[in-house]
Amino acid sequence: MPTMTAAQRRAAAKAEYDAFVADCPSRQLLDRLSDKWVTLALVALEPGPQRYSQLSRTMAGVSQKMLTQTLRTLERDGLVSRTVTPSVPVTVTYEMTDLGRSLHRVVGMLKVWAEAHMDQVQSHRLEYDALL
Amino acid sequence: MPTMTAAQRRAAAKAEYDAFVADCPSRQLLDRLSDKWVTLALVALEPGPQRYSQLSRTMAGVSQKMLTQTLRTLERDGLVSRTVTPSVPVTVTYEMTDLGRSLHRVVGMLKVWAEAHMDQVQSHRLEYDALL
DNA sequence: CGGAATCCTGCCTGATACTG
DNA sequence: CAGTATCAGGCAGGATTCCG
Numbered sequence: 678m679p680t681m682t683a684a685q686r687r688a689a690a691k692a693e694y695d696a697f698v699a700d701c702p703s704r705q706l707l708d709r710l711s712d713k714w715v716t717l718a719l720v721a722l723e724p725g726p727q728r729y730s731q732l733s734r735t736m737a738g739v740s741q742k743m744l745t746q747t748l749r750t751l752e753r754d755g756l757v758s759r760t761v762t763p764s765v766p767v768t769v770t771y772e773m774t775d776l777g778r779s780l781h782r783v784v785g786m787l788k789v790w791a792e793a794h795m796d797q798v799q800s801h802r803l804e805y806d807a808l809l
Numbered sequence: 810m811p812t813m814t815a816a817q818r819r820a821a822a823k824a825e826y827d828a829f830v831a832d833c834p835s836r837q838l839l840d841r842l843s844d845k846w847v848t849l850a851l852v853a854l855e856p857g858p859q860r861y862s863q864l865s866r867t868m869a870g871v872s873q874k875m876l877t878q879t880l881r882t883l884e885r886d887g888l889v890s891r892t893v894t895p896s897v898p899v900t901v902t903y904e905m906t907d908l909g910r911s912l913h914r915v916v917g918m919l920k921v922w923a924e925a926h927m928d929q930v931q932s933h934r935l936e937y938d939a940l941l
Numbered sequence: 942c943g944g945a946a947t948c949c950t951g952c953c954t955g956a957t958a959c960t961g
Numbered sequence: 962c963a964g965t966a967t968c969a970g971g972c973a974g975g976a977t978t979c980c981g
Contacts, residue, residue, distance in 0.1 A: 742975070756930075768942075788835060790912060877965085
């Protein structure tokens, strides 16, 4: 093997890292699911099928770009189904699939946890900040 | 009330939005917890107390900046405790608090879900991509 | 209505150097 | 060892505009 240039070494390290990640699907998927918009979208879809504009209102603060992008990846991963009704104007509804609902059970617990422990977190923050 | 300029209207909207968020602690905390490094750190700390350098190795791919930043916010929120042993060189260990462990139970389920459903997600992706 | 395309501003990352 | 500081670069994400 000839000596590697810095660029070649970086590329090799990158390839190794990617290969490692590919062998660790839980890490990949975990990173994907640990996204604020993914979590929020699943929580927003819990009441039932909803239209695009309704979701954008429920998920206050989301940009159209991130909403569309999040819904696309959720659809691609089979967590959400997208239904287009060719009316004028067109109507698009999003709905959780069975797979999405099974994930929602876990994500929902995250929401419950956050609501239940918010006061404890808040008091810890005040205590921590007081020591500065 | 005088007419508002566009800039004033934006500022008012921003203030309203911030106030709304402040009244919705679950949304705030949910956004905080839906972070890939937060999730990964809690998973990494599951086996027990660990040192900084050990964590940086376990959480492959994290930069020192993000590792330190994540650990700081976790400490501030009372989810992780930081212990400094004044040896030479100094030893710093991080450990989940009881509050952190209660959150880990939920996050751990996310990890389990990801591992259990990775193949279903993968097949949905292939199917979705085939339609392009 | 439900997006796609564009531009543009931050934040994250990576690399490096320095402290206690 | 466990950080802090700094700077370069890339890319996620927001705002805006336009189209079927």
